[in-house]
Amino acid sequence: MGPTIAQINHAHLIHNLQLIKQAVHPAGVMAVVKANAYGHGSVEVARTALANGATWLGVAFPEEGIELRKAGITAPILVFGAQLPPFFEHYLRFDLDLTLSARMQIEPLKDLCRRMNKKARVQIKVDTGMGRVGFLLEKDRDALLQILNEPAFEVTGVYSHLSSADEDDLGYTFEQVERFKAVREFVLKHSSTKPLFHLANSAAIMRVPQAYFDLVRPGVMLYGNPPGPDFDLQWDLKEVMRFVSRVAAVKELDANHPVSYNRRYYTSAKTKIAIIPAGYADGYNRRMTNTGQVLIRGKRYRIAGTVCMDQMMVDLGPDTDVRPGDEVVLFGPQGSDHVRIVEVARTLSTIPYEITCWVSARVPRIHINT
Incomplete structure (x- = not known):
């Protein structure tokens, strides 16, 4: 081993996680460990987070989830990224939650479930104003109903992403929260089960308690850092x-x-x-x-x-x-x-x-x- 190293302080990681848990209770915590846990080491961080109260893990791509599964981690893992049908088999083989965000995903996933004789764990991604991936409630109600009523799917969650919760003016963030509430109302009206609803990223955890819902998704703050260089940080976070x-x-x-x-x-x-x-x-x-x-x-x-x-x-x-x-x-x-x-x-x-x-x-x- 050479002289240049990155020390990863798990006592600081636990400290940050405890602050988050106390602030958002009774909401649960999904520890975001994508991109090798923001460079900190995904397997090691995931183990510490789960041992100290996180109940879910979030990653960007299936290979990140597969790495965690191969390390013996059995907790629920949501893969955030938009995914193409040729890669769906990985989700079923490794028990990963697939994000459904477009119509073109639905039929290929149904066909795969039939061929493998296995249900797919899915979460519905809705676009409440990010303009990236996700269904639009006003245009895609029929697709949402199809997913909610599909016997081959186990809908474990519904979520969206906030684009501007790190800005001084939170007006647009509150608009997104209201749109997500409308999505939640629609889903609960038409679903026979109650999936988990989650919206809050690090910036929203720090500043927008209205965004907590059932789970929160701390990423950068879990590692002791604010979302931006000029973010007004009132939390006693410790760099990991x-x-x-x-x-x-x-x-x-x-x-x-x-x-x-x-x-x-x-x-x-x-x-x-x-x-x-x-x-x-x-x-x-x-x-x-x-x-x-x-x-x-x-x-x-x-x-x-x-x-x-x-x-x-x-x-x-x-x-x-x-x-x-x-x-x-x-x-x-x-x-x-x-x-x-x-x-x-x-x-x-x-x-x-x-x-x-x-x-x-x-x-x-x-x-x-x-």
């Missing part, structure tokens, strides 16, 4: 991932010496440069060139020059006690300081989701419980 490396070497350079590709940094005086064996192939974005900050021995240092594929440099100044082997925090706490994920997102003009998802597969995830 800490991204660290080690100083590989310390090198002295004279004044006016270029550093890294394309000479984007020149030393202003005689100084020492630390070489860190982490780069954009590990998930530290190249746009952090000359702007990103890291922690070494509790002190902040700015990236000096272009972030390379496998390495980066920082200017330590002429007088430094930094030595090879010292820990380098790319994001996370060290001593009394903390390079927060939301800070990195703000520097890159993006959202916290991307920062942890960028941490690449070659970076080992080290799971801790402190």
Whole structure:
């Protein structure tokens, strides 16, 4: 194992989950573990979440659900993504909940259920204003009735997705909530069973209790981050991932010496440069060139020059006690300081989701419980 690792703190994960459970009770929690649990490790995160009160798991694609099943996880798993009929068999073989969001899915799934002599667990996705996948109540009532009354289907849930719950103006979000209430009323009127209804993502969990219904779907907040870099966060969330490396070497350079590709940094005086064996192939974005900050021995240092594929440099100044082997925090706490994920997102003009998802597969995830 190399010097660059991502520490995944399960004590922080449990802390965040408990905050969510307390806030949304009596609604249940579907832990969203798609995209390798936002880069944190889907199997390990799923196990911890289920052991601490989550009752459902959410993923984007069937292969993510299959990975969890092969790891021995038996809890209900909803696959969010729109899916084509040639891949339906995976859902029945691995007991995954399939999202039905378009008419063209219905007949092929019915035919497959007959051939396999097995019911399909399905959830109905409705579009309440996202403009992405999902049935429209005003146009697709007949399709919804067909799904609700199909003996080959077990309808376990009905859900939608909020497009703008992270905005200051929640007007459109409340419109979506009202549309979803109309969907719920329609389904309950025409269904012989009571499926679970769910709408709230992380932003809505934090700000819109009217969106809780039967389940909530925390994603980014489960991992200790707000939905956006300027989100007004009133929750005591704790970051779950800490991204660290080690100083590989310390090198002295004279004044006016270029550093890294394309000479984007020149030393202003005689100084020492630390070489860190982490780069954009590990998930530290190249746009952090000359702007990103890291922690070494509790002190902040700015990236000096272009972030390379496998390495980066920082200017330590002429007088430094930094030595090879010292820990380098790319994001996370060290001593009394903390390079927060939301800070990195703000520097890159993006959202916290991307920062942890960028941490690449070659970076080992080290799971801790402190």
